[in-house]
Amino acid sequence: MSENLDKLYNTAMEMYNNGNPLQAVKYFEKSADMSNAEAQFKLAVLYHGNTGDPLDAEKALKLYRQSAQQGYDEAQYVLGLYYKDDLTDIPNVNIDFAKSAEWFKKAAVQNHTGALFHLALLYRNGDGVPKDNIKSIKLCHKAAQQGHDYAQFILGLYYSGGLKGMGEAHKDIAKAIEWFKKSAEQGNEEAKAELEALKKTQ
Numbered sequence: 001m002s003e004n005l006d007k008l009y010n011t012a013m014e015m016y017n018n019g020n021p022l023q024a025v026k027y028f029e030k031s032a033d034m035s036n037a038e039a040q041f042k043l044a045v046l047y048h049g050n051t052g053d054p055l056d057a058e059k060a061l062k063l064y065r066q067s068a069q070q071g072y073d074e075a076q077y078v079l080g081l082y083y084k085d086d087l088t089d090i091p092n093v094n095i096d097f098a099k100s101a102e103w104f105k106k107a108a109v110q111n112h113t114g115a116l117f118h119l120a121l122l123y124r125n126g127d128g129v130p131k132d133n134i135k136s137i138k139l140c141h142k143a144a145q146q147g148h149d150y151a152q153f154i155l156g157l158y159y160s161g162g163l164k165g166m167g168e169a170h171k172d173i174a175k176a177i178e179w180f181k182k183s184a185e186q187g188n189e190e191a192k193a194e195l196e197a198l199k200k201t202q
Contacts, residue, residue: 097128
């Protein structure tokens with residue numbers, strides 16, 4: 001069974017990578033029906049990409065859930081976005097920050113960069129979880145170390161003393177420049193502006 005499942009999934013991926021998404025769907029569907037979490041996710045992405053069709057959006061969401069429930073971190077991350085209404089093309093009229101936090105936590109345990117960052121935002125704002133600035137910064141730091149440009153930007157603000165509600169006890173301009181620079185190198189315009197402003201004060 002495992003060999004057949006792998007073969008179905010690999011065939012689907014080959015077709016997908018060769019620019020044949022319609023043919024890939026057939027094999028992803030077979031693999032997804034056999035509870036392959038990655039196939040469920042890939043199939044969800046294909047349905048998700050077919051914008052303007054509410055039936056496809058429903059199929060995508062169902063498959064994201066099936067994949068997430070099996071522990072697939074990308075699907076867990078997508079559900080986190082969905083419940084805070086940040087999922088492109090699949091609006092959620094029933095925003096639920098607690099559910100969003102729940103799914104982000106599951107993905108964050110697996111060190112999913114985006115989930116770490118979005119969970120940090122939830123803790124900073126107290127959305128769905130108790131407000132906790134210290135936990136927020138720790139999560140942001142993990143995401144930043146994994147290359148998340150906006151997390152790096154926020155750490156730059158934190159160390160420059162420019163993050164609202166955090167005070168300046170932790171202020172360290174050298175660290176602020178370091179994180180702004182990492183973020184700016186990835187094209188973050190806000191980080192570039194902050195970096196230039198800091199350089200003028202040196």
